[in-house]
Amino acid sequence: MFKDLFQILIFPGLTFLVIFSLFAEYFDRKLYARLQNRVGPPWFQPFADILKLLAKEELIPCEANPRMFKLAPLFAFTAAITAFLYIPLWQIKTLFSFNGDVLVVLYLLTIPTLSFFIGGWYSTSLFARIGSVRSMTQLFAYEVPLFMGILSSALLANTWNLKEIALFYSAHPWFWLFNLPGFCIALIALLGKLEKVPFDIPEAETEIVAGSFTEYSGKLFAFLKLTLDIEMVVGAALLAAVFFPFGLQMNPFAGFVLFLLKIIFIVFLLSLLRTVMARLRIDQMIDFCWKYLVPLAFVQILLNLAVKGVILK
């Protein structure tokens, strides 16, 4: 009982995850600044931002539906944190595990996007509504390649259980190399999920102010910001667990450090991509996802089926 509560609330649950995701945000922003030849924010910047937002007045527009407006950020926050508990962190066993948990993690990561839609829709501001509709439209474009990319790796392992995926790749050490195209697909789709630069159409600041977040202020906005950071870390952790499943049998401390390094590496790739690219239009984004990412994901699945049929036979 106490152990479960400790795991959920302190380590590796809520507290650790919040601190680590804020650090990941710092890493992302600092790298972004350095790549633009700037000095960048100091290390405590994300902490100061969140603390300031938590202490600010929260305004609820009089035309908004107060209950939905307040609940949406909390739903998003909870779903993103819950998803983390099913991912193998630095050893093969996860905190909670059952058959099909990789799908549950993927669906839990969909809930924040849905909550952004609901929050934006119920704030009844024009900008927020346009942003919400855009984030839903975008969801249908990136979600399919993301699922196909991640599940192709699970297909090779012949299981939809993250623990057994880790077990399979520990038994077949170099098989994760077959999944590298799938990793690229999932990484690009993750950029869409996190609403980062080439796909930041839902919160395009120069067009629609801040998208679904336009009317949010104070504590509620702090939760939304934290949700995006946590989503980044959880998404990176899921990619690390599925596509880089090595080093899980080392001693706990070394494994933990390796796990953090894997996540930081994926965050590094995400910031690099968002620095070198500019925002697409929504139709270009959907074209790109359906015309290039989905066929590539099919190729990856075919490759994995071939590997299964020829090498593993």
Added chain:
Amino acid sequence: MGVVTKAVNWARIKSPWILHFNTGACNACDIEIIATLTPRYDLERFGVQLKGTPRHADVLVCSGPVTRQIKDRLVRIYEQMPEPKFVVAVGTCACSGGVFQDCYNVMSGINAVIPVSLFIPGCPASPKAIIDGVVKLLQSLEESEAKK
């Protein structure tokens, strides 16, 4: 003063998010404000970020004299910002009305309409003056908190 209040004050000083609003300026001050936010001066060092919506902003940066037409909009944007909030008037016109003083369509400086915490004169105010002003605003906040 409790630890929590201290931490919150520290966070407020370290993370001022700004909203830029043109209340009728000739655009010179706007160009200088935008120049202040470019990588050359890199205001993100101090935690300053430009936000698109008044709901996220802590500091309202106004440029230009308040015209009669923009007065209602300015008040509305000010009221949309969550507390605690500050207003910075950039440029001579924003401070006093400048050369537009006593025009039939102008209501003199920003402080004729909403309370202003900081005046940065100059025609236009240079990026260095703007940064200096913001640093002084943050320092004065720190000092006023220390006195409590």
